Amino acid sequence: MKIMVPIKRVVDYNVKVRVKSDNSGVELANVKMSMNPFDEIAIEEAIRMKEAGKAEEVIVVSVGPKGATETLRTGLAMGADRGILVNYEGETEPLAVAKVLKGIIAIENPDVVLLGKQAIDDDCNQTGQMLAQIMGWAQGTFASKVDLGDGSVDVTREVDGGLETVKLTLPAIITTDLRLNEPRYATLPNIMKAKRKPIDEKTPADYGVDMAPRLTTIKVEEPATREAGIIVENVEELVAKLKDKGAI
Ligand code: AMP
Numbered sequence: 001m002k003i004m005v006p007i008k009r010v011v012d013y014n015v016k017v018r019v020k021s022d023n024s025g026v027e028l029a030n031v032k033m034s035m036n037p038f039d040e041i042a043i044e045e046a047i048r049m050k051e052a053g054k055a056e057e058v059i060v061v062s063v064g065p066k067g068a069t070e071t072l073r074t075g076l077a078m079g080a081d082r083g084i085l086v087n088y089e090g091e092t093e094p095l096a097v098a099k100v101l102k103g104i105i106a107i108e109n110p111d112v113v114l115l116g117k118q119a120i121d122d123d124c125n126q127t128g129q130m131l132a133q134i135m136g137w138a139q140g141t142f143a144s145k146v147d148l149g150d151g152s153v154d155v156t157r158e159v160d161g162g163l164e165t166v167k168l169t170l171p172a173i174i175t176t177d178l179r180l181n182e183p184r185y186a187t188l189p190n191i192m193k194a195k196r197k198p199i200d201e202k203t204p205a206d207y208g209v210d211m212a213p214r215l216t217t218i219k220v221e222e223p224a225t226r227e228a229g230i231i232v233e234n235v236e237e238l239v240a241k242l243k244d245k246g247a248i
Contacts, residue, residue: 038116076194077186103207
């Protein structure tokens with residue numbers, strides 16, 4: 001059983017993003033970049049499958065700039081076996097990424113592709129679903145539990161107000177939700193070991209994919225700043241103020 005985990009290099013979740021002065025996007029110069037948090041969860045789940053003897057190989061894949069090699073190394077240090085960097089310096093859109101992943105699947109033949117439910121930079125929540133569509137594979141999105149069997153996988157999904165468990169016939173696409181697991185930190189010996197693990201370098205053209213964007217960003221704006229609050233002495237004053245504002 002082979003597991004493929006697509007991972008995206010995004011602005012670190014601790015960074016307070018700033019909008020560029022011309023409102024064309026967010027500032028990426030000198031900003032700390034890291035692995036998309038949902039993708040760390042996907043790698044963790046794949047490694048647990050390997051540790052449980054249910055999978056033999058975990059491959060991490062990233063479509064992105066040269067810097068994404070560092071993100072792939074993080075995945076290798078967590079325990080993935082090898083990496084593939086599909087080098088593209090521009091912004092990646094879900095459909096183009098899904099097409100590249102289709103090209104890699106044709107060569108690697110994974111049984112499961114485990115993606116994050118969304119990338120925290122564009123919040124698209126589309127790549128896994130698009131990949132399932134273009135492959136014609138079953139999909140289990142927003143997974144909070146994954147139970148890999150022989151020829152099928154049970155995925156418990158976080159849906160509005162509850163949980164839904166679906167059985168998918170392999171090969172299948174799974175996207176991870178926050179509560180699936182708690183990703184491990186890479187240990188120093190594993191970081192050293194990861195330096196020797198192979199990372200193949202490819203380009204979108206190797207898979208015949210045109211990465212030209214299909215979307216144009218018209219404008220990016222900061223959220224409206226909140227007005228300062230006021231402190232009231234007691235409930236009577238609060239009620240009077242609310243009445244004053246027509247709130248009650
Ligand atoms: P999105 O549809 O952009 O919200 O991304 C959902 C998931 O698709 C991410 O959590 C990744 O697992 C995968 N993904 C998106 N973009 C890329 C990329 N450029 N390279 C590798 N994986 C990606």
